[in-house]
Amino acid sequence: MKFKLATSAVAVAVAFAALACLMGTASAQIKVGIITGASGPGASLGIPYKNTFAATPNTLGGEPVTYIVVDDATDPANAARLARKLITEDKVDLIIGSGNVPTASSISFVASETKTPQIALSPLSGEPAKNPWVFSMSLPTSLQMGAVADHIKAKGAKTVGYIGFSDSWGDQVYTALTAHAPAAGFSVTTNERYARLDTSVTSQALKVVSSRPDVVVLGGSGTPGALPHTTLVERGYKGQIYHSAAVVNPEFLKIGGKALEGALVSAGPVVVAEQLPDSNPVKKQGLEFTKAYEAKYGPGTRNSFSAYSWDAYLLADRAVAVAKTKAKPGTPEFRQALRDALEATKDLAGAQGVYTMSPTDHAGADKRAVVLLRVENGGWKLAN
Known part of the structure; x- marks a missing residue:
């Protein structure tokens, strides 16, 4: 009888231990x-x-x-x-x-x-x-610049100016852009850079404008990404300007104001989710x-x-x-x-x-x- 009670006690203890483990x-x-x-x-x-x-x-x-x-x-x-x-x-x-x-x-x-x-x-x-x-x-930057390259090709543009951050993000955008260039039939004529905390890019913008590119691609992000765009517009550039997904936020639009009108940005679809067809898998x-x-x-x-x-x-x-x-x-x-x-x-x-x-x-x-x-x-x- 004692053996049975002991065995039962052990069984109960094991059961509680297992339950505690599960819990x-x-x-x-x-x-x-x-x-x-x-x-x-x-x-x-x-x-x-x-x-x-x-x-x-x-x-x-x-x-x-x-x-x-x-x-x-x-x-x-x-x-x-x-x-x-x-x-x-x-x-x-x-x-x-x-x-x-x-x-x-x-x-x-x-x-x-x-x-x-x-x-x-x-x-x-x-x-x-x-x-x-x-x-x-x-x-991925390659997908972002692939969409930009496709649009540049469709426009028939042959020369592209570039201004980007002087860091690894600027490098990524430039590398991806130049990788798509041969298939899209354009050449990248400038590679100007600026720091994220810079307050002026006048020199870089003047160099781009003087090279007379058909379009310009910018490799910035956030609010600092608006600076080269507004500067190019101030300096009289009239061509199409492209950005990456790294600028898609309300502050970028506020900082850039009317100068940004007409800019094209390769980005994820969430900010236009309502405009997507119902068949798009990301709309939901x-x-x-x-x-x-x-x-x-x-x-x-x-x-x-x-x-x-x-x-x-x-x-x-x-x-x-x-x-x-x-x-x-x-x-x-x-x-x-x-x-x-x-x-x-x-x-x-x-x-x-x-x-x-x-x-x-x-x-x-x-x-x-x-x-x-x-x-x-x-x-x-x-x-x-």
Whole structure:
């Protein structure tokens, strides 16, 4: 009888232990570090990137999530320091950020070293074979400039002037533009650069105007991206001016004002979601994002950068749902499982594109993620 009671007690104890284990798994807390440049020259991008995470559901993969939000001040060294702190001290399972190429790139080295998944909110050109821990939500620069090149070709333009940032983002846009040039039948005649904090680009604009290009492509971002455009207009340039997706926010339109009228921008489709046909696979999420974001921040506040954060949330949500079945959050095994699940993403429809990752592609977007926008009456209109 004593043996039976003891056996029963052991069985009950084992059952309670198993139940406690299951309950612990079910209530596992996911920790995510959010790094954006909410101050500094990239603030017009970083603040919208950050704001989205107050408008998303408070779970990832069905588990409660804690977002630890920090500001890198648009400083690559600071971004790397914050990433290391989030990983080593706060024990985050995932890093999302940062909001421009130099800061996101600096984080990527920490992510690789510590084997922590990173979802960058700006287009990184790194190869997955060299850094398998980093994924990028933002529209790949090659797709952005592909849409621009197609439009330049259709116009019959043969010469293109270029002014861009004197950093890795300016390099990315220039490299992508020149890569498309031979097939589109044009040559890039200038390669002028300026710093994000510069207050004048008169010299660069005069050099471009003097070369008499048929069209001009600009490689800036946020509010500093308006400076060369307004300067070119002031100096009498009448040709078509193109921008990348990195300028699609309300502050850019405010800063540039009437000088921006007629500008063409290759970008994700979220800011014109209502103008998309119902058959477009991103329209549903684009409208859902708009509803959630504007419920939090007011009518007319949606923007491309916030939408990329929304898509990062969707990507992480699906991946966590898979990873939690294989390992416990807060462990190296979970981070590995999360990385693997991110890489296995297939046909994820977001607000800015449809994403399919693979061991050779950690951006995952295709041509469904890019449209041409025209600045018209101080707003964005679908141009194609």
